[in-house]
Amino acid sequence: MTTMDKGAPRAGGAVRAPQDFAAGLFLMAVAALALWLSSDLPLGTMRAMGPGMLPRAIAVLVGLSGLVLAASAFVSDGEALTRWHLRGPILILGAVAVFALTIRTAGLIVAGPASMIIASFATDEVRWKEAVIFSVAMTAGCILLFKVALKLPIPVIAFM
Amino acid sequence: MDLFSNLALGFATALSLQNLALCFVGCMVGTLIGVLPGVGPIATIAILLPITFGLDPTGALIMLAGIYYGAQYGGSTTAILVNIPGEATSVVTVLDGHQMARQGRAGAALGMAAIGSFIAGCVATVVIAALGAPLTKLALLFGPAEYFSLMVMGLVFAVVLARGSIVKAIAMILAGLLLSTVGTDLETGQERMTLGIQDLSDGIDFAVLAMGLFGFAEILRNLESPEARDVVKGSIGRLLPTAAEFRQSFWPIVRGTGLGALLGILPGNGAVLGPFASYTLEKKIAKDPRRFGRGAIEGVAGPESANNAGAQTAFIPLLTLGIPPNAVMALMVGAMTIHGIIPGPQVMEKNPTLFWGMVASMWIGNLMLLVINLPLIGLWVRLLKVPYRLMFPAILIFCCIGIYSINNNPTDVMATAVFGLVGYVLFKLGFEPAPLLLGFVLGKLMEEKLRQALILSRGSFSTFIERPVSGTLLAVAVVMLVLALLPSIRKGRDEVFTE
Amino acid sequence: MTLRIAAALAAVLAAATPAAAQTYPAKPITMIVPFAAGGPTDIIARIVGEHMGRTLGQQIVIENVAGAGGTTGTTRTAQAAPDGYTIMMGHMGTHGAAPALYPKLKYDPTKDFEPIGMAAGTPILIVAKKGLAPKDLKEFVAFAKQGGDKLNLAHAGIGSVSHATALLFNASIGTKPTSVPYKGTGPAMNDLVSGQVDYMCDQIVNVVEQVKAGSIKAYAIATPDRSPALPDVPTTKEAGLPDYQVSAWNAMFAPKGTSPEIVAKLSDALNKALADPNTAKRLTDLGGVLPEPANRNPAWLKGYVAQEVARWTPVIKAAGETAE
Numbered sequence: 001m002t003t004m005d006k007g008a009p010r011a012g013g014a015v016r017a018p019q020d021f022a023a024g025l026f027l028m029a030v031a032a033l034a035l036w037l038s039s040d041l042p043l044g045t046m047r048a049m050g051p052g053m054l055p056r057a058i059a060v061l062v063g064l065s066g067l068v069l070a071a072s073a074f075v076s077d078g079e080a081l082t083r084w085h086l087r088g089p090i091l092i093l094g095a096v097a098v099f100a101l102t103i104r105t106a107g108l109i110v111a112g113p114a115s116m117i118i119a120s121f122a123t124d125e126v127r128w129k130e131a132v133i134f135s136v137a138m139t140a141g142c143i144l145l146f147k148v149a150l151k152l153p154i155p156v157i158a159f160m
Numbered sequence: 161m162d163l164f165s166n167l168a169l170g171f172a173t174a175l176s177l178q179n180l181a182l183c184f185v186g187c188m189v190g191t192l193i194g195v196l197p198g199v200g201p202i203a204t205i206a207i208l209l210p211i212t213f214g215l216d217p218t219g220a221l222i223m224l225a226g227i228y229y230g231a232q233y234g235g236s237t238t239a240i241l242v243n244i245p246g247e248a249t250s251v252v253t254v255l256d257g258h259q260m261a262r263q264g265r266a267g268a269a270l271g272m273a274a275i276g277s278f279i280a281g282c283v284a285t286v287v288i289a290a291l292g293a294p295l296t297k298l299a300l301l302f303g304p305a306e307y308f309s310l311m312v313m314g315l316v317f318a319v320v321l322a323r324g325s326i327v328k329a330i331a332m333i334l335a336g337l338l339l340s341t342v343g344t345d346l347e348t349g350q351e352r353m354t355l356g357i358q359d360l361s362d363g364i365d366f367a368v369l370a371m372g373l374f375g376f377a378e379i380l381r382n383l384e385s386p387e388a389r390d391v392v393k394g395s396i397g398r399l400l401p402t403a404a405e406f407r408q409s410f411w412p413i414v415r416g417t418g419l420g421a422l423l424g425i426l427p428g429n430g431a432v433l434g435p436f437a438s439y440t441l442e443k444k445i446a447k448d449p450r451r452f453g454r455g456a457i458e459g460v461a462g463p464e465s466a467n468n469a470g471a472q473t474a475f476i477p478l479l480t481l482g483i484p485p486n487a488v489m490a491l492m493v494g495a496m497t498i499h500g501i502i503p504g505p506q507v508m509e510k511n512p513t514l515f516w517g518m519v520a521s522m523w524i525g526n527l528m529l530l531v532i533n534l535p536l537i538g539l540w541v542r543l544l545k546v547p548y549r550l551m552f553p554a555i556l557i558f559c560c561i562g563i564y565s566i567n568n569n570p571t572d573v574m575a576t577a578v579f580g581l582v583g584y585v586l587f588k589l590g591f592e593p594a595p596l597l598l599g600f601v602l603g604k605l606m607e608e609k610l611r612q613a614l615i616l617s618r619g620s621f622s623t624f625i626e627r628p629v630s631g632t633l634l635a636v637a638v639v640m641l642v643l644a645l646l647p648s649i650r651k652g653r654d655e656v657f658t659e
Numbered sequence: 660m661t662l663r664i665a666a667a668l669a670a671v672l673a674a675a676t677p678a679a680a681q682t683y684p685a686k687p688i689t690m691i692v693p694f695a696a697g698g699p700t701d702i703i704a705r706i707v708g709e710h711m712g713r714t715l716g717q718q719i720v721i722e723n724v725a726g727a728g729g730t731t732g733t734t735r736t737a738q739a740a741p742d743g744y745t746i747m748m749g750h751m752g753t754h755g756a757a758p759a760l761y762p763k764l765k766y767d768p769t770k771d772f773e774p775i776g777m778a779a780g781t782p783i784l785i786v787a788k789k790g791l792a793p794k795d796l797k798e799f800v801a802f803a804k805q806g807g808d809k810l811n812l813a814h815a816g817i818g819s820v821s822h823a824t825a826l827l828f829n830a831s832i833g834t835k836p837t838s839v840p841y842k843g844t845g846p847a848m849n850d851l852v853s854g855q856v857d858y859m860c861d862q863i864v865n866v867v868e869q870v871k872a873g874s875i876k877a878y879a880i881a882t883p884d885r886s887p888a889l890p891d892v893p894t895t896k897e898a899g900l901p902d903y904q905v906s907a908w909n910a911m912f913a914p915k916g917t918s919p920e921i922v923a924k925l926s927d928a929l930n931k932a933l934a935d936p937n938t939a940k941r942l943t944d945l946g947g948v949l950p951e952p953a954n955r956n957p958a959w960l961k962g963y964v965a966q967e968v969a970r971w972t973p974v975i976k977a978a979g980e981t982a983e
Contacts, residue, residue: 099557
């Protein structure tokens with residue numbers, strides 16, 4: 001499944017550490033985003049630091065470390081980028097989002113099985129009958145544990 | 161000797177049948193919520209407050225305290241088994257604890273965590289009893305400037321924590337600091353980088369960030385590389401640490417206990433730094449520091465001891481000054497207040513049974529936790545045998561419910577999904593999330609203290625150097641940074657030379 | 660287990676029928692506390708809620724929805740279904756100072772709620788580090804005016820009770836100190852005890868033991884009468900500042916549109932709780948002050964909220980410290 005070729009120098013191209021190069025670009029993008037988001041905040045003075053002082057100062061440092069990282073990718077060899085998968089992230093994070101959207105509108109009785117069944121399909125090993133039974137049993141267990149035993153105010157049935 | 165008559169009074173109180181039972185219930189509930197990712201002691205203690213209405217205040221506090229330190233105990237289980245730090249203090253345990261689990265040494269890691277915590281808990285109890293009152297002065301030495309310098313020292317720990325590229329580690333610490341500035345500005349009330357989302361106005365919650373970066377990202381990681389998780393399933397290994405592992409762990413436990421106990425006393429949640437300090441120390445003095453991050457038992461024993469010692473000495477400012485050093489302790493103030501005892505400098509004199517009863521119950525509670533936890537290790541380790549296709553949906557639902565219960569807010573759950581994605585990207589780019597979390601935790605305190613110190617000094621930075629405690633801490637930080645960077649600088653030069 | 664679900668289902672169905680007001684309450688009531696557990700508002704809500712639950716025959720479940728100075732939980736209550744099963748404990752901040760502090764507020768304290776009744780207030784004290792020179796409030800006022808921004812005021816963050824009440828205090832004596840913001844009362848108190856900052860205004864429950872132990876000193880209490888918890892501390896009136904009268908009040912609200920019958924039931928239960936000697940004692944033990952019997956009804960609270968909003972708005976606007 002995975003393509004972990006460690007430390008193999010890339011033949012051709014100036015970038016000798018593709019993962020570090022991408023990481024550097026990522027950090028610079030984060031820094032740019034933070035600078036843009038905090039651009040309307042006053043910097044203030046040393047005596048009375050404004051709200052923008054630290055976010056912008058730190059963002060600049062993040063950008064600089066990204067620059068160093070990206071530059072070093074031309075100098076020394078490093079790891080290659082591995083393949084990006086879509087199925088896992090979409091289904092797992094989608095399942096979490098479904099939980100967030102249904103917990104207050106429908107309650108745990110819907111949010112529990114729905115999110116767990118969606119998540120189960122993130123792997124090829126899924127057996128859907130087992131996933132359904134397991135998710136229902138787990139939800140019942142969670143209701144017992146969180147609602148009955150720990151008495152957390154979690155909506156069990158919120159629709160109607 | 162007053163101490164002995166006081167302790168006798170304490171044990172007489174704590175050993176009553178009712179208080180023993182309450183202590184046991186507290187420890188059980190604490191272990192349970194500690195193991196469940198996301199469900200923290202704050203939510204649970206808040207929920208259980210009304211149930212304690214009918215109890216006498218001593219009994220109520222014994223139970224609530226049991227929940228608190230029981231949760232610290234239980235938190236290490238989740239950190240070691242599934243790589244999810246439930247609280248800031250178990251981030252460090254993840255580093256070597258989970259590696260040990262992957263090598264089939266989960267039993268040894270869990271066992272050592274329990275034993276280390278027990279020893280630390282016992283020592284910390286004695287510290288509270290014997291030195292509680294004099295140590296209070298230490299807390300009062302720490303103003304904003306001192307606190308800021310302490311945080312700077314903490315950041316240096318974070319650099320040392322790094323496995324692999326030091327540039328990447330520094331970048332992650334900075335990213336953590338950056339994330340910590342999201343939310344309403346302390347001084348002006350202006351919203352910073354919140355994208356106009358109201359739920360972000362109080363900043364990002366630690367559990368939301370940790371559960372996303374570690375919990376969900378870990379699931380994604382495991383789904384991609386089935387061979388990694390099969391290692392965990394492959395062999396269970398022994399349930400208890402070997403004699404050699406005990407010998408290796410003895411001094412780390414002692415040092416961790418000392419560091420944790422000392423930092424726990426400081427106001428403003430100094431206990432958070434304990435495990436990091438312990439890990440840094442162990443890694444620095446180890447003969448072969450490269451073992452750290454690859455399943456070194458000292459990296460579990462030391463920080464876990466520091467964690468538990470700090471959790472207990474954090475009661476000192478509460479009981480001797482009436483000032484809660486962290487959110488859980490603030491809740492304890494609430495619990496005491498509901499029972500008509502407003503904590504203050506006079507609790508010890510006015511309510512000796514409460515004070516000494518609680519101190520004695522902590523020792524009893526630690527013993528109970530050991531008895532509860534050691535047999536459970538077998539059960540936990542067997543949980544690793546559950547097929548991963550069933551395990552990850554279960555982890556997912558526990559995390560979701562746990563996060564929801566923090567503020568009863570579904571937006572938090574959504575935010576965790578976003579951080580799960582971020583965690584996946586970081587993994588793909590070869591970043592470690594642990595330094596980011598540390599930067600985040602320290603950042604929140606650091607900016608607050610920096611700005612308070614500068615307001616009080618009217619903008620003069622020399623305040624950090626002129627004040628003796630602050631200046632000393634900064635000097636220590638500089639020395640440690642040099643020590644941390646020297647090997648990599650030297651190594652870097654060697655590499656240049658060999659090329 | 661199945662019984663519980665069946666019971667919950669039955670309760671939900673019952674609530675959905677038009678005759679809801681007669682059968683109310685048919686399931687547990689959620690009381691939103693817009694602050695973290697363990698604070699004064701939370702404790703008052705829990706003490707009062709426990710007795711009300713017994714009167715109503717249904718448990719009152721406290722749900723802490725903290726955030727943005729209490730406005731997150733208050734917004735959620737304003738947007739909740741007005742069926743009587745979601746109510747809240749609001750306070751001086753959420754239903755008084757918030758409109759001025761938060762220009763983008765998503766609710767109107769005077770229009771989006773059905774007031775249920777006042778629960779309890781906690782008096783505000785002016786306290787200072789023990790080494791501060793002035794002996795009493797008069798000396799302190801002169802000292803503060805002269806010292807100006809040399810004096811350090813601690814508060815628990817923009818929008819907190821200690822912040823708003825300090826703004827009012829500074830405005831009433833005409834001084835502008837340097838404010839040092841903290842995250843919460845605990846750290847602020849720590850620095851007051853250790854003498855890093857000079858003074859602060861805060862609720863009695865947060866300062867009482869420190870004052871008793873002599874680790875800080877209290878100049879005055881901002882209520883008409885002295886508090887039994889601190890009988891030696893003079894009132895602001897006695898100490899020469901009669902205009903500074905302020906209390907961190909806590910009151911119960913339901914979302915707009917909750918039927919008058921349900922509000923009446925809740926108000927009645929609240930009054931029974933306040934009339935219960937045991938509950939009342941627990942509240943007064945905290946330093947809490949119960950409302951006068953004549954002021955224990957929804958109509959009075961409605962007027963009071965309007966009055967409070969009108970009182971805080973100019974003070975906060977003048978100070979220029981708002982959360983954007």
